Amino acid sequence: MQALIPGKPADVTAEWLGSALSRGGTPVDVTAVDTVPIGTGQTGATYRVTVTYADPQPRLPASFAIKLPSQDETVRDRVAIGYRSEHAFYTTLADRVQIPIPPCYHCEIAGDGFDFVLLLGDMAPAVQGDQIAGCDAEEATLAVEALADLHGPTWCDPRWADFPGVAMPKPQPASAQGFGEVATMAAGITLDRLGDRMTAEDRETLTAAMSVVTPWLLAEPDRFAVLHGDYRLDNMLFEPDRSRITVVDWQTLGSGLPARDLSYFTATSLQPGTRAAVERDLVGAYHRRLLGHGVTGYDLETCWRDYRLGMLQAPLITVLGCAFATSTERGDEMMLVMAARGCQAIRELGTLDLIAPTR
Structure with a gap:
């Protein structure tokens, strides 16, 4: 089942993350998430999501960086084209270039870019x-x-x-x-x-x-x-x-x-x-x-x-x-x-x- 796009940090639940990380239609069993903001969020809102899994997940990280649209509706309307651009990069171009980027675990967009989520590997301690x-x-x-x-x-x-x-x-x-x-x-x-x-x-x-x-x-x-x-x-x-x-x-x-x-x-x-x-x-x-x-x-x-x-x-x-x-x-x-x-x-x-x- 396709994950719904979270509109705000509170929507980034254990259930949503487990669905977003699913492979072959089977959700990952996530028991808890903790979300805190990172960055300045001028045209988007980025958060660090720390994860607790029900079982060890050696192929998945313990934390992610998640990007959502700006929480300011006026800004979100102006920069929706930017969310479409980021979606295009990670879904179309990322595997064709060699510039170093974070691993992408989920990228979804809807509503001409007004609804958008990008789930990346947390690059800490970078x-x-x-x-x-x-x-x-x-x-x-x-x-x-x-x-x-x-x-x-x-x-x-x-x-x-x-x-x-x-x-x-x-x-x-x-x-x-x-x-x-x-x-x-x-x-x-x-x-x-x-x-x-x-x-x-x-x-x-x-x-x-x-x-x-x-x-x-x-x-x-x-x-x-x-x-x-x-x-x-x-x-x-x-x-x-x-x-x-x-x-x-x-x-x-x-x-x-x-x-x-x-x-x-x-x-x-x-x-x-x-x-x-x-x-x-x-x-x-x-x-x-x-x-x-x-x-x-x-x-x-x-x-x-x-x-x-x-x-x-x-x-x-x-x-x-x-x-x-x-x-x-x-x-x-x-x-x-x-x-x-x-x-x-x-x-x-x-x-x-x-x-x-x-x-």
């Missing part, structure tokens, strides 16, 4: 990255190599230009025009919310960057891959010995210029001084890993130019998050830091000149 503090060069190298394990297997494969559930398909003129208009609107909301805490230089860069989103999206159409879309520290779990990372949160799954993910990561997840000091090495590590996946006809200098071009991803995702996610104290602080870092990277790398050379 620790979530700290978006505001940033990471060091060693952690960043793990992240960019893992990113190539997403892009390499889907590189320029037309199957992944547009597929059911994807939040942001490969840009076309009409969709790019519409997305550019949304970006301009979101930038206005962001400046109203954070503008007095931003420098005049960053406000100018943010406005200019969002005004050219349409031509930016249409640049370099011959290079594309599946994009994570929000590839940053808060969506990564690091093993204590920093030997491995696990990537989560596939709500912004898309297709487009691969370096957008790379640029967004370095711009938002490293302190600006660290980013400037190590970005050439990080781009090189990413490029080498791509070649290991059989990518051809893509030299390092082109990769570097794509990296510079991709920097608009940083303010773009920041303003979309600021405009459409729930406002929290940490969330606002994070958006402010990400906007400032992204705008600085755009200026230092001359990104706008690549999009509109006559500016």
Whole structure:
């Protein structure tokens, strides 16, 4: 029998979990569950579920991470497309890429995405990255190599230009025009919310960057891959010995210029001084890993130019998050830091000149 989708933590009962974990139609005998929140829950609600089984279950973990839609109905209505995206990743794409992700035990969606549940293995003792503090060069190298394990297997494969559930398909003129208009609107909301805490230089860069989103999206159409879309520290779990990372949160799954993910990561997840000091090495590590996946006809200098071009991803995702996610104290602080870092990277790398050379 198909498990009903829990709408709130109280619905994650022993009976529901046993049904969700069933194999061959036979439910697992779960006697008790304990659910506590984890993460900030800006566009979704994530909980750790500790489980007691009636009998030992060597193939099942003692705890899970479960993701439900936001408990704020207004936010849930706005970001249902993100739940459809995450469902598409775990049911369609996860076994076709090599990026490290948690094991998925159950993923279900209904009602155009308004009802959604994702049950993953608990990756503890792995620790979530700290978006505001940033990471060091060693952690960043793990992240960019893992990113190539997403892009390499889907590189320029037309199957992944547009597929059911994807939040942001490969840009076309009409969709790019519409997305550019949304970006301009979101930038206005962001400046109203954070503008007095931003420098005049960053406000100018943010406005200019969002005004050219349409031509930016249409640049370099011959290079594309599946994009994570929000590839940053808060969506990564690091093993204590920093030997491995696990990537989560596939709500912004898309297709487009691969370096957008790379640029967004370095711009938002490293302190600006660290980013400037190590970005050439990080781009090189990413490029080498791509070649290991059989990518051809893509030299390092082109990769570097794509990296510079991709920097608009940083303010773009920041303003979309600021405009459409729930406002929290940490969330606002994070958006402010990400906007400032992204705008600085755009200026230092001359990104706008690549999009509109006559500016």
